[in-house]
Amino acid sequence: MSNFDSELDASGLNCPLPILRAKKAISALEAGQTLRIIATDPGSVKDFEAFCKQTGNELVSSGEEDGKFAFLIKKAA
Amino acid sequence: MSHRLSGPERRESILSAAQGLFASKGFYGVSVDEIARAVNVSPAILYRHFASKQALYDAVLEKFSGQRQSYVDTIVNYGTRFEDALAGMTQVYLSNIAENPDILKIELHSLLEGNPATLAFFQNRWKSFTDYIEFGLNEYLPYDIPHRERTILSAGLMFQGMLRETLIQKCLQPQDRLVDLSLHEISQELVTLFLRSIGINKTQLSRKATITG
Numbered sequence: 509m510s511n512f513d514s515e516l517d518a519s520g521l522n523c524p525l526p527i528l529r530a531k532k533a534i535s536a537l538e539a540g541q542t543l544r545i546i547a548t549d550p551g552s553v554k555d556f557e558a559f560c561k562q563t564g565n566e567l568v569s570s571g572e573e574d575g576k577f578a579f580l581i582k583k584a585a
Numbered sequence: 586m587s588h589r590l591s592g593p594e595r596r597e598s599i600l601s602a603a604q605g606l607f608a609s610k611g612f613y614g615v616s617v618d619e620i621a622r623a624v625n626v627s628p629a630i631l632y633r634h635f636a637s638k639q640a641l642y643d644a645v646l647e648k649f650s651g652q653r654q655s656y657v658d659t660i661v662n663y664g665t666r667f668e669d670a671l672a673g674m675t676q677v678y679l680s681n682i683a684e685n686p687d688i689l690k691i692e693l694h695s696l697l698e699g700n701p702a703t704l705a706f707f708q709n710r711w712k713s714f715t716d717y718i719e720f721g722l723n724e725y726l727p728y729d730i731p732h733r734e735r736t737i738l739s740a741g742l743m744f745q746g747m748l749r750e751t752l753i754q755k756c757l758q759p760q761d762r763l764v765d766l767s768l769h770e771i772s773q774e775l776v777t778l779f780l781r782s783i784g785i786n787k788t789q790l791s792r793k794a795t796i797t798g
Contacts, residue, residue: 522713524656525720528670531660551650558657
């Protein structure tokens with residue numbers, strides 16, 4: 509299932525690197541396209557919620573998979 | 586008198602007394618009895634809120650983990666330029682500790698006490714900086730500088746050292762030598778000195794220093 513346009517693996521990285529790299533990756537997307545992010549830092553769950561709230565991008569899903577955290581973000585128009 | 590506090594208020598008062606005592610004496614220097622005495626309750630009541638001294642200590646550390654949101658703010662607001670985000674992170678870290686120097690005291694005690702879990706907790710806080718610096722320098726440090734790899738590896742630690750010593754000067758010394766500088770100015774100054782010390786000046790940096798995703 510690859511319902512996303514771009515993917516970012518931020519495993520092993522501490523805040524704020526996953527956020528920073530996601531911000532950069534999202535800037536390369538068109539509005540409405542999605543980015544999937546994988547992270548291992550437990551704090552990233554709250555971080556991506558806050559990030560989406562502040563940037564207006566949509567946090568489509570956020571959950572744990574195989575001990576890692578996966579996020580799907582849709583770029584705002 | 587003490588029985589008038591609600592459960593959560595009691596818990597908070599124990600936590601705050603424990604924080605102060607751990608900060609001045611370290612984990613091993615404080616007993617549960619002493620913490621209970623400080624808030625005027627029996628050890629039995631304290632144990633109702635915290636199962637052990639370790640649980641109390643963990644709860645104190647847990648309270649300090651709330652700074653993440655601010656790094657998100659920094660990244661969203663400061664753009665993606667390496668030095669700007671680093672200065673922003675530095676300012677967040679400095680402000681957090683300046684508001685609550687107990688965390689720095691607890692960290693310094695923990696370095697001597699050597700409890701692996703506690704050391705990992707503090708190491709993880711610094712990892713935000715060391716990771717960020719290592720990753721950023723890897724992206725843009727010119728390939729022809731001598732000892733490039735070694736520089737990248739040691740640069741994060743050097744910055745950690747600069748920042749920690751600044752915090753000690755700022756928060757723990759009776760006379761603050763940096764009293765005339767705002768936390769914003771100190772953050773900018775630290776980053777400028779840091780970049781200069783690894784052979785990079787800001788003009789060089791601003792031409793190409795963005796981190797790619």
